[in-house]
Amino acid sequence: MSTDKESDEGSGSTSIAGQAFLNPPELDALLHMVLALAGEVASLRARLDTHERLNEAAGGWGNTEVDAYVPSAEIARQRAALTDELVAQVTSPIKMIFPGDDHDR
């Protein structure tokens, strides 16, 4: 943070983007990553919604059918495997810090 005196002709660096608010400053970066991700989720969700609405307008399935859809046991298994893989990837840094098994040996 800058000092409390009137800043007038800006001292300090040009980069506004790099300024720190939270302590430790890495929290600013983390918060930004979460917000940026949320932005991508919002736009992806809107894109899916566009697909459903366009398809429905063209006489195909839409929102209602998607909501009513229940995957078969086989498809559910395939999806669960994908989700397991995602969870493993997302949590991989923790595994790097706490490898677990290695310590048991």
Add this chain to the structure above:
Amino acid sequence: MTAENASTHAMMVRPGHDAREREQFFLSLRGWINGFAEEVVKPRIRSHARDADIPVDVPAAPGQRFEVRRACETDPAYLLWGSMWASSQKLLWNYVGQSVEAQHEKLRQAFRDRQGRVGSLRLSPEMQLPRYLTAKDVHAMPGGYALDRGDDDLRAGAMYDRGGALFQLQANGGVMNDGRGHTMVAFLQDAFAVTSPRRILDLGCTVGNSTVALAQHFPDAEVHAVDASPAMLRYAHARAEALGVPIHFSQQNAEHTDFEDGSFDLVVSHVMLHETSRQALPRILAECHRLLKPGGVMAHLEVPYRYQDMLIDDVIIRDWQSYHNGEPFWGGCCTADFAGLLTTAGFDDQRIGFQPSTRDPADPNRGRFCSTGEPNFRYWFVAGGRRLD
């Protein structure tokens, strides 16, 4: 198609499907952040002020904001709010920048094709930008006003126009971004009975959004506009040409232009002064005086925040811009003694106060110039005077 009935113009970048949704996400996020400031941060600011025996229910002395701000700098809610605001600003430019990058070639072609049809553009590549425009990225826009990659680069203008329209979506006339220009015309009518100026100058025109509104209201006038930023001016020129509005743009420092003494009937600026400096402000006013004919009118429109009339919690929230959005003179401008400055610069018949925002100065029901207003975008602060000698 005139700008009057146009909902957009040919130079405005058009976001694709995903970019549009990202922009919408930005607006939702900013809405949340502003709500957090109102509901969580402001009560804490008030409590810090009370702890320091600073009044919270009536305006405090503007200088007391520094003490309250110091207390806020260790307040987790204030810091979290600041972090999120800065982060959302980064996202805004990131989103807009993607659209601009994708369409820059098209914009550049439009600039080259339409150059000089009804107006003109004069750049001065050797000109140094004032330090206050290069020391920080104003609005945290990457590269700020100085961004110019050469070869007819228009990126800064395209980003500013889209970002500005988005940032203040309803507050400044939507995609045309011309609310300030219309409001200026209303001020000139109410306070100075300006009807048919022959030569007009707009200082710090950026993308010419306000200039276009002015030129449309005074179609018989010769309209000039200056800015320091080359990429803004290229875009401004292409934008005005696309709208068919004749404006003569030139790259100049508003503190000392190359126009002749007494060569304008009207010199104005819109939200430029707070992006200059304490030293530059009186120099710009003196330059306005030099440029005006006797009897000519100078008028400046600024953000509607006069700290001496505002409650401390609002002051602290607004003053954040001074420190973290590349606008270090924001607070200085919001506390400047305009009456004194105008007097020193030689202006009489001063009108300093608030002009209700309008998109149509001809509307008989629009609000009138008034000495008091509110610190929100339903108003703009205005300061003007006449050169008498």
